[in-house]
Amino acid sequence: MTFEFKKIIDAYFEAKSHKLDCVLSTVVHLEGSSYRRPGVRMLIQSNGKMIGAVSGGCVEQEVKRQSDSVFETSISKVIKYDGRYRLGCEGVLTILIEPMRLDDSFLNIFRTFLEERRLFKIDTSYMMEVGVNQILGSSIVLGDKIYPLSNRNANLHDVESVEVFSQILKPCFRLVIFGSEHDAVQLCQFGQIIGWEVIVVSDLKSSKTINDFPGASVFLTVENGAFDVSLIDSQTAIVLMSHNFAGDLKNLLSLIHSKPVYLGLLGPAKRRDQLLSQMLEYLTEDISSDTFFDRIHGPAGLNIGAETPQEIAISIISEILAVVHQQNPMCLSEKLGSIHA
Template identity: 50%
Template sequence: MTHEFKNIIKEFVIAKNAGLKCVLATVVDLDGSSYRRPGVRMLIREDNVMIGAVSGGCVEKEVLFQAQSVFEKQIAKLMTYDGRYRLGCEGILYLLLEPFSPNESLIVDFNLEIENRSFFKLSTSYKKEYGKLEGFGTFIHLNSKVYAFNENTREQLNALTFTQNMPPCQRLLLIGGEHDTVQLAQFGINMGWEVTVAVTPKEDKIKADFPGIDDLLNYEPEDFPVETIDTNTAVILMTHSYVKDLKYLMVLKNSNPAYLGVLGPAKRREKLLSELLEHDMEVKMDFIENIHGPAGLNIGAITPQEIAISILAEILTVIRKTNPMMLKDKLKEIHH
């Protein structure tokens, strides 16, 4: 959800520069089941433009209607949405609507935390009581500093608190600059992930060759800045060159990504790993065992777009620690 909140801050700045007030809607509690879980947020501008979503589409119009009194009175309120009597989900959503006017210091420090890929925390006070909740709202904890989302928010002694520890944005690092990299990058961007592409200087690539990516790294494999790979980075090795892949693996063995996938058939992977061990017998077995190759889930993918979906689906199963299966065969709740 970090990438969604990052976009909310970005859109708030745009709205502020246009002289528009904003309200933030946060799902703080849930009875039963819903399309999305507590912690999801949506920004509403006073010109009725909505950024983000708190459901599959059935709740947003009601949120927009309820937000009008928050724009007018600048006082937070709690609203509920009972999906049991409407089309869609079978639960009761509790949403806090609060005036959203973060100050400049908050925005600067937040952007710095995002750039440094640091964790931060959000804590929202509320009561399960429909109506005005004066002084209630959200605090953001950025390193050693705490900011309120608006100047009227105060610490609440007798209140419920919804707290979120927000990790750095999920990053997708694609090593290789061929056509399939462009396709996979687009799917990653559409998921809201930060996407970085790594190429070698001889490939003569520029950032514009991969529309929408956050960064282009241009290094020889042996000079690759492996220290930039953290535990919220998924790496796909897709150079289509056996020699390059081996050189990158020699560097990547010193990293601990959330996911490491290698394109190509199983025989190629086994050959790569055997040669890697011949070059360095001290490679940790955990690193070897955590390499996913061929990358992706078996969904019958044929086209580059379908292969991209299969790879991203596997990444999600790994980082979310789930086993892929058809939801119709899942006996328990989808969210737990």
């Protein structure tokens, strides 16, 4: 969700530069099932533009209509949206709509947190009862600094019936692609579409640039596996897909001390076995088998019959998501209970 909130912040300051007022809507509570869970947000600008979403598209117009009074009064309000009778979603959403006001000083600190890949928190106070209340609203917590979205000075702990929805946001998920061929371009595009920060790593012989990779945030050229492993953390997935055995081997060796959540090897099982065998021959130190090697997935991707570069990219991204969310891939029609359970 961090990338969604980043888009909202960017859109807010862009609107502010054009002297447009904004309100923020946040799903703070859910009874039953819904397309999205609590913590999703949508920014509404005074010109009617909406950034983000709080559902699959069925709730947004009602939230926009309800936001008119918040623009007029600058007072937060709680609304409920009952999808049981309108949508068949079997869910009742409690949504807080609040005026959004952030000082310019916030932006640089927020961007620093994103660049340094630090956790941050959003606390949203609300009531379950529908109505307006000027003490309700959100605060963004960046380290020891707290940034209220609106001017609220009340001590919420002294107010009955006020609840707080707290959300810890992790760094944006990062995908590092070693390779610059056509299939790497497709994987880069799909990664960017779902909100990942994509880094493409190529060798010095390649003539490609970042312009050849729509959606890439960084394009690096490295020699002999000289990759900076400090770019890799537990919120990072890696895919080796250079189509060059020696290149993949060098890159694999350079990653030996990294701890990505996922490390995918493109190609058949035979190629994987050869890579790992060669890697073990070159190693001059013992590597615990339950750490680095357990993160390796090869051949990369889920078995969905993928043939084209686009389908292969979807297969790989699907496996990464399954690993990150610790899920055993299956058809939802065969899953018992809640989709999000």
